[in-house]
Amino acid sequence: MTRVLDNLLPVLHTKDGPFTRELLQEPGKFGLGMLPAKSEPQATTQSVCGYCSTGCGLTLHLRNGEASGLTPTTDYPVNLGMACPKGWEALRVLQAEDRATSPLLRDGGRQPREISWDEAANTFVKRMRAIQQRHGPDSVAFISTGQMTTEEMAFLGAFAKFGMGTRHGDGNTRQCMATSVVAYKQAFGFDAPPYTYADFEESDVLVFIGSNPCLAHPIMWERVMRNPHDPKIVVIDPRMTETAMRADLHVAVRPKGDQVLLYGVARLLIENGWINQDFIEAHTHGFQKFVDFVQPYSLEHVEQETGITAHAVRRLAETIHQGERVSFWWTMGVNQSHQGVRTAQAIINLALMTGNIGRPGTGANSITGQCNAMGSRLFSNTTNLLGGHDFANSEHRRKVASILEMDEALIPRELGWPYHRIMEGILRGEIRGLWVICTNPAHSWINQHFAQDVLGRLDFLVVQDMYTTTETARMADLLLPAAGWGEKDGTFINSERRIGVIKKVTRAPGQALADFAIFRLLAHHWGCGDLFRRWTSPENVFQLLKELSRDQPCDFSGIADYGAIEAAGGIQWPYRDAEQDAGTERHLFSDGRFFHQDGKARFLFEEPRPLPEPASEEWPFTLLTGRGSASQWHTQTRTAKSDVLRKLYPEDPYVEVNPSDARELGILPGDLITVRSQRGVLEAKVHVASTMQPGQVFMPMHYDVTNRLTHPTFDPYSSQPAYKACAVRLEPHA
Ligand code: SF4
Incomplete structure (x- = not known):
């Protein structure tokens, strides 16, 4: 606790100035979290945090079966007794006055009125069905989240696509992680971040590109601070971020100059022979073409395009060369880009050509954003068919249909539209009904005026959320009140592919229901309850998800149940064999085999595109x-x-x-x-x-x-x- 505070204090602010240790002493003012009083009974249970992808373990202290406080779990392998301020405050935010406590219906532009769940479900079905009958099955869509449990995501995706019969649904994960998903799929053959958090402590060189873990993932940064190897830290970022302040080398690249810079570094590594030829030959495909491609990326060209001097580029290449265990980490600075996929692959190329993958302390490592973005990537039925399968693959459709005991014909043969095409579809009048679950596009979507205009054009907007006051909830025709983290059960998958269990430790207010229960209710009213007859509880659905994962790279069919996950302190996929030690930290690719059919990773590259909206005289x-x-x-x-x-x-x-x-x-x-x-x-x-x-x-x-x-x-x-x-x-x- 002392250590985490020491690292956090420089990046915390109050309205009146910097946050100081002394402020913590002010009674009733800044007391961190809902710490249990010493005299309280000692009943506890374990859960994982519901904010970010770090997936910290939290010990929930119970009084009469309900949570009265929390502390970070000291022996959870992710956070080792640490939590950031959001985690400490996770229970308190459940008690807000604007919690949605009953379904609300706004008809005819009037003030919303409270209705029963029965009326809400009937209204949902009647209005969505009417739109589909008039404009076709794909005229309704959903936008979901990386914040629900994996079981809930799977339920939503299965109900919307197999029950309601629409093709179109996406998640807010499109806003943060889609680039990494595609970069990994193309380069490795599957969406597979290869690392464990132990790598933060095992690297002797860590290169952060468009990533500020000191502030965005503070507990991961704590793991870096624990590294005993006196590692070199490099940050590539236009800003002198909190992480860059602690770096040995900050490369202040021009915005979106990272792709050019990384190609320049690759050229320098090749020129100097600082590559791992044996690894390249045995485990990769396309290197010679990459060698030819990077020839124009001379030091002069890189300096002209990125503002980074030849000296700094050389220092960066030398630092990578001198490391024995080099890990590359990227986050939103790379992903949220007009050329994010190729930039992420420029990072992957560096790891492949230097053989920095598959060993402790190495890897081309995308840090995820939301607590269950990784669950969404595999099971939301949006970017993949359930379990990382392919909608277009008939064998995959057969497998999924067989496990779910459903008619294969119900499974669409192609992906639906991504988020921005759904928004454009609304603008063109092709999508008339939208169901928004656990996200807030009227605030978060790029070019907000456009987003609010588009949402305002819908015939029917359903919002399912914990709160009535989000920018999107205020626009809803029908608001479905949802339980939040701490009020329901299920699993999350964190950034290092670790499955963790979340627990219901308090009751949701009023008539609010777990998202899982809402999906079940709506499926029943839609008339497809039989399709989900085995989806009776999150843990039953987890058993289906295990089967869906079988023989996939993400196979976790060796996990018995939630109890086994909890006993092991979370379990990383893959975990096929129940005999294996569940608690072992597992890197991917330690055998040098990737998920493409030939077992080889791909070098992927492309001429960088110009910045879509560069500064100008008028917009400087x-x-x-x-x-x-x-x-x-x-x-x-x-x-x-x-x-x-x-x-x-x-x-x-x-x-x-x-x-x-x-x-x-x-x-x-x-x-x-x-x-x-x-x-x-x-x-x-x-x-x-x-x-x-x-x-x-x-x-x-x-x-x-x-x-x-x-x-x-x-x-x-x-x-x-x-x-x-x-x-x-x-x-x-x-
Ligand atoms: S670092 Fe992330 S998972 Fe850990 S306590 Fe903070 S928000 Fe929760």
């Missing part, structure tokens, strides 16, 4: 967006409910500006300034920050106004939105 600044603090989560639907968390970050939207730009504009810290892009305008407080490069500004994504500005372009392979770079103007107030 490049806006970068990202996480603002360790205490905020996405659209703040939950974190804003905690008095403690709210005190750890600035309340009002702010924009970080380089000191020389601030001088030129005549603005001072705390001034209100107008920030304008070609899509929208907002007001923000000025934070003058030498961490910013001149010509670049930064805004946290959590504030409800930030996405008024962002530019809607998408990676051509993953369809992930490019949130990270658009052109804006700063207008000082007179």
Whole structure:
């Protein structure tokens, strides 16, 4: 606890200035979390955190069977007794006044009125069916989340696609992880992050690209801090982030210059013979073409395109060469890009050519965002058929139909539309009914005005959420009240492929139901309850998911049940054999075999594309967006409910500006300034920050106004939105 605080204190803020250890002493003001009183009974149970993909273990302290407090679990192999402020406050946000406690129906533009679950389910079925009858089965769609349990995701995907008969559904994981999914599938043959968190402690060189774990994944950063090998830390990021401040080498690449830089580093490694020829020959495909491709990426070319000097590129290549166990880590700075997939693969190429994969302390490692993004990637029935299968593969369809005891003809033969095509489909009038589950597109979707306009055009918008006040819930025709983390059972899969169990430790308020129960109710009213006759509880569904995973790279059929997961402290996939030690940490590719049929990984590369909206005379600044603090989560639907968390970050939207730009504009810290892009305008407080490069500004994504500005372009392979770079103007107030 002391150690985690020491590392977090530099990145925490209060409304009145930096957060200090002394503030913790103020009684009743900043007491972290819902720590149990010493005199309380000692009954406890285990769960994993419901915010980020780190998947920390939390010990829930019970009084009369209900949670009265929590502490981080000391022997859970992920967090080893640590938690960030969000985890400590996980119970408190359940108690908010704006919890949805009964179904709400708004008809005819009037105030929403409370209705029964029976009426809500009948309304859902009647309105969605009427749309489908008039406009076709694909005229309704769903948008879900990386925050529900795997069992719930599978239920939703199966009900919508096999029961309701629509092809179109996607998740908010499209906004954060789709790029990694496609990059891995193409390069490795399956969506398979190869690492374990122990790698943070075993590397002698860690290269972070577009990743700020110090703030976005603080417990992973804690694992880096525990590394006993005095590792070299490299950060490639336009901003001097909190992680970059602790790095041996910060490479302040121009926004979206990372792909060119990585090709330049590859060329230098090849030129110097700093590659692992044996590994390349035995385990990869396409290297010679890659060698030819990177020839134009000279040091001069890289400097011209990225602003990085030849000296810094050489230092980066040398650092990689000198490492014996080099790990490469990337997050949203890479994924949320107009060329994210090829950039992620440029990272994978470096790991492959230097043989830094399949060994402890190595890997081309995508850090996931949400607590169950990895569950969504395998089981949401959106980007894959359940269990990482392929909708277009008849053998896969047969297997899934057989395990689920259903007619194979109910399974669509192709993928549905990704998120942005669903939004465009609404605009064209092809999609008329939308079901939004556990996410908030009216805030989070890129180019927010467009998103709100589109949602306003629907004939029928259903929102299923814990709270009535999200930007999207306020637009709903029908609101279905959902239970949150701590109020239901199920499993999550974390960033290192570890399956963990979450527990119901308190009752949801009013008539709110677990998402699982809502899907069951709606399936029954839709008339396809028989299809889901075995989907009676999350743990029963887990048994089906095990079977669906069998013989896939993600095979976890060796897990007996939830109890086995809990006893082992979470279990990483693959886990095929119940005889195997469940607690062992497992890297992928330790045998050098990848998931393509020939067992070889692919070198994949492409000429970089120009920035879709570069700065110009009229729009002279490049806006970068990202996480603002360790205490905020996405659209703040939950974190804003905690008095403690709210005190750890600035309340009002702010924009970080380089000191020389601030001088030129005549603005001072705390001034209100107008920030304008070609899509929208907002007001923000000025934070003058030498961490910013001149010509670049930064805004946290959590504030409800930030996405008024962002530019809607998408990676051509993953369809992930490019949130990270658009052109804006700063207008000082007179
Ligand atoms: S690091 Fe992530 S999983 Fe761990 S406590 Fe914080 S939010 Fe929860």
